[in-house]
Amino acid sequence: MFVDQVKISIKAGNGGNGAVAFRREKFVPNGGPAGGDGGHGGDVIFKVDTGLRTLMDFRYQRKFKAGSGSNGMNKQMTGRSAENLVIKVPGGTIVKDTDSGEVIGDLVDENDTLVIAKGGRGGRGNIHFASPKNPAPEIAENGEPGQERNVQLELQLLADVGLLGFPSVGKSTLLSVVTSAKPKIAEYHFTTLVPNLGMVQLDDGRDFVIADIPGLIEGASQGVGLGFEFLRHVERTKVLLHLVDMGGLEEENPYESYQKINEELKKYDPELINRRQIIVATKMDMPDAETCLKEFQARLREQHDGRQIPEIFPISAITHQGLQALMQRTADVLESTPNPVKAPEVSNNEATYKYEAKKPFTIERDEDGTWVLSGEKLEKLFKMTNTEHDDSLIRFARQMRGMGVDDALRQAGIKNGDSVRILDFTFEFVE
Numbered sequence: 352m353f354v355d356q357v358k359i360s361i362k363a364g365n366g367g368n369g370a371v372a373f374r375r376e377k378f379v380p381n382g383g384p385a386g387g388d389g390g391h392g393g394d395v396i397f398k399v400d401t402g403l404r405t406l407m408d409f410r411y412q413r414k415f416k417a418g419s420g421s422n423g424m425n426k427q428m429t430g431r432s433a434e435n436l437v438i439k440v441p442g443g444t445i446v447k448d449t450d451s452g453e454v455i456g457d458l459v460d461e462n463d464t465l466v467i468a469k470g471g472r473g474g475r476g477n478i479h480f481a482s483p484k485n486p487a488p489e490i491a492e493n494g495e496p497g498q499e500r501n502v503q504l505e506l507q508l509l510a511d512v513g514l515l516g517f518p519s520v521g522k523s524t525l526l527s528v529v530t531s532a533k534p535k536i537a538e539y540h541f542t543t544l545v546p547n548l549g550m551v552q553l554d555d556g557r558d559f560v561i562a563d564i565p566g567l568i569e570g571a572s573q574g575v576g577l578g579f580e581f582l583r584h585v586e587r588t589k590v591l592l593h594l595v596d597m598g599g600l601e602e603e604n605p606y607e608s609y610q611k612i613n614e615e616l617k618k619y620d621p622e623l624i625n626r627r628q629i630i631v632a633t634k635m636d637m638p639d640a641e642t643c644l645k646e647f648q649a650r651l652r653e654q655h656d657g658r659q660i661p662e663i664f665p666i667s668a669i670t671h672q673g674l675q676a677l678m679q680r681t682a683d684v685l686e687s688t689p690n691p692v693k694a695p696e697v698s699n700n701e702a703t704y705k706y707e708a709k710k711p712f713t714i715e716r717d718e719d720g721t722w723v724l725s726g727e728k729l730e731k732l733f734k735m736t737n738t739e740h741d742d743s744l745i746r747f748a749r750q751m752r753g754m755g756v757d758d759a760l761r762q763a764g765i766k767n768g769d770s771v772r773i774l775d776f777t778f779e780f781v782e
């Protein structure tokens with residue numbers, strides 16, 4: 352199996368902070384609370400785009416962050432919510448948690464989506480905290496932090512393009528100059544023939560997988576050496592680049608070689624001969640190459656008897672002549688050729704990754720005697736507390752008591768006046 356894999360980090364947007372504000376009207380000296388809520392942070396979402404074939408784009412960008420919601424404003428105005436960040440992935444992408452290795456999702460068909468990290472909700476403004484006891488509260492919540500995740504994407508690669516041709520026509524050389532990345536190759540059971548596979552990425556962002564098809568000619572049509580796994584590669588191949596050596600050093604005439612390969616192809620799998628072929632005239636830097644090519648074209652025309660002949664791209668893997676044009680054309684053909692195996696299904700599978708509730712808080716003690724509180728839930732509550740306002744801090748103290756933090760601290764032996772720290776905020780414990 353050929354696997355393309357990449358580790359990325361994801362951060363959903365924080366919610367915007369709620370506002371502390373008061374009505375200011377003519378003739379009303381002390382208006383009521385008027386601080387609006389913060390906007391929602393953006394989610395991070397994976398979505399299948401079957402036009403993508405590799406995870407190549409992730410080699411350049413590994414960190415993804417959705418925008419934060421805007422803060423609430425006075426006059427009860429809610430902050431603007433951030434847009435979701437949609438990350439496109441190829442069909443067949445498996446998403447795993449990097450740390451635990453747990454499979455989070457399997458994105459298969461066009462438009463399948465997975466919400467991998469939820470944006471934080473906006474913090475509530477002080478209009479929500481008015482009570483008969485406190486009609487003008489200086490309390491507002493900060494936005495909820497967006498979820499963060501490290502994930503690993505894995506994609507089993509199948510080649511879109513196959514290279515055909517006699518030994519020494521220049522297949523490996525072409526593959527090595529047009530492909531920038533070699534995917535991980537697991538060991539084959541039939542170890543004698545390992546297909547050479549690489550990924551091509553064009554400047555316009557299109558990418559595809561290209562494979563040398565070794566052994567097709569060396570008796571492969573009699574079933575020698577090729578395994579089931581590899582057959583799948585050939586079956587999936589939409590375009591075959593048929594390489595013909597124009598170097599003029601081979602004993603065999605280029606046209607005869609070309610025909611022989613097609614014969615072998617037919618024997619190997621009669622379906623394959625109908626597959627789209629582009630003829631690639633290789634080694635065009637050699638002195639006799641032009642003459643060889645002209646001869647080849649003439650024979651091809653003769654054979655086609657007035658019908659249109661297949662397209663031919665002259666290249667040199669050594670001088671790089673014609674490579675760009677060939678790869679562009681290959682990508683165009685790929686786009687316009689239907690999948691020979693099955694058309695991509697369009698579905699609307701939607702999923703949201705659920706986070707396991709972690710232990711709400713933990714208590715530790717620093718060397719200097721400070722009690723240190725940590726834990727996802729508690730830290731989140733703290734981050735949502737607007738520490739600039741006493742009312743907000745009082746509310747936080749109440750929330751901690753509700754969670755059982757005070758009791759736990761007392762049990763651990765805390766004394767009146769001891770220092771307590773959460774993240775970078777320190778306060779004094781009072782009974």
Ligand SMILES: Nc1nc2c(ncn2[C@@H]2O[C@H](COP(=O)(O)OP(=O)(O)OP(=O)(O)O)[C@@H](O)[C@H]2O)c(=O)[nH]1
Nearest residue numbers: 517518519520521522523524525634636667668669
């Ligand atoms: N002059 C010239 N020589 C080339 C070019 N491309 C490949 N060669 C040479 O041709 C020989 C064979 O090239 P390979 O890329 O190994 O050919 P292959 O088709 O992969 O051969 P197998 O691995 O035997 O199937 C090597 O000596 C290359 O240096 C080219 O564009 N111009």
